[in-house]
Amino acid sequence: MGEKILMKGNEAIGEAAIRANCQAFFGYPITPQTEVAAYMAKKMPKLGRVFLQAESEVAAINMIYGGAGAGARVMTSSSSPGISLKAEGISYIAGAELPCVIINIVRGGPGLGGIQPAQSDYFQATKGLAHGDFNLPVFAPSSIQEMVDLIQDAFDVADMYRTPCMVMGDGMLGQMMEPVEFKDRQKRELPEKTWAATGLKGRKQHNVINSLFLKPEELEEHNYKLQRKYEEIKKNEVRYELYNCENEVDLIIVAYGTTSRICKNVVKMAEKEGIKLGLVRPITIWPFPVEAFEKTIDKTKHGYLAVEMSCGQMVEDVRLVVEGRKPVDFYGRTGGMVPHPEDILNKVKEIVGGDK
Missing domain, CATH: 3.40.50.970 (Thiamin diphosphate (ThDP)-binding fold, Pyr/PP domains)
Known part of the structure; x- marks a missing residue:
């Protein structure tokens, strides 16, 4: 080192x-x-x-x-x-x-x-x-x-x-x-x-x-x-990270950049509440990592949640590659506001509901 x-x-x-x-x-x-x-x-x-x-x-x-x-x-x-x-x-x-x-x-x-x-x-x-x-x-x-x-x-x-x-x-x-x-x-x-x-x-x-x-x-x-x-x-040249996506999960979060770091904490927080989450992290946003979704589409029960510091932009690419095979939801903050882990977790609970 x-x-x-x-x-x-x-x-x-x-x-x-x-x-x-x-x-x-x-x-x-x-x-x-x-x-x-x-x-x-x-x-x-x-x-x-x-x-x-x-x-x-x-x-x-x-x-x-x-x-x-x-x-x-x-x-x-x-x-x-x-x-x-x-x-x-x-x-x-x-x-x-x-x-x-x-x-x-x-x-x-x-x-x-x-x-x-x-x-x-x-x-x-x-x-x-x-x-x-x-x-x-x-x-x-x-x-x-x-x-x-x-x-x-x-x-x-x-x-x-x-x-x-x-x-x-x-x-x-x-x-x-x-x-x-x-x-x-x-x-x-x-x-x-x-x-x-x-x-x-x-x-x-x-x-x-x-x-x-x-x-x-x-x-x-x-x-x-x-x-x-x-x-x-x-x-x-496509690059991405799969986090906690080895087994079946309730929901997969999609996030890139610093937002993905917040979302990794959400994965850990959800686990304590009995909710299994995975994370797809695009490292190249162009080209978009289509392969990451092909690898995970059969492992997510409730689909994907795109989390971004925007009004919803990457979520469109997620929907394009998922092609309607699973639901795709969105949570975002904008104007310089950073998503809070608790708020993302609340959105996850709203999607997963009682049927985990």
């Missing part, structure tokens, strides 16, 4: 990116993730790497496009409204097939909202991040340790598939402190970046980074190529 260091979530993000060989960070401050940029401002220049606070989120994401196009490992970080401002650039990056890592430490919304924890960017991250036919892998850690591990994985996945990747946490993960171990990780065999715009380097023609295809036949084929890539990601 390596040494554990007590770190604030946002600073651990920066350190994880540095250890993953991030060469450039372009960002713009917005709470509750500003410490990511502050940490990178302090550390990156000392390592001979690039830190640049752009004049806006729009500028920052376009700098990411340029850095990624030159073959560098690059990262940006923001919170909900900032991600909205970066949306056009993220679509360009996906269209041009450029690898990068985007951090979103979610705040409550809509509009300016508040800086307390929320999960109300689920739709944005997984379905409507920007214009056009594209997706990007979205990792949703539940602890600072997992966030550190997934940031390092996200850089590898980005390089492997030439895609932007998002790591999505919330204000709780960004602001709290936990012990973190920076582990030696097994290195992936990553393809060489022969496509990067780095000058001729012996080639007869320059590499061109582009997402513009004026002929509709060419654009359609490019979109189909992207879809084939997304199918590969669905096959190879």
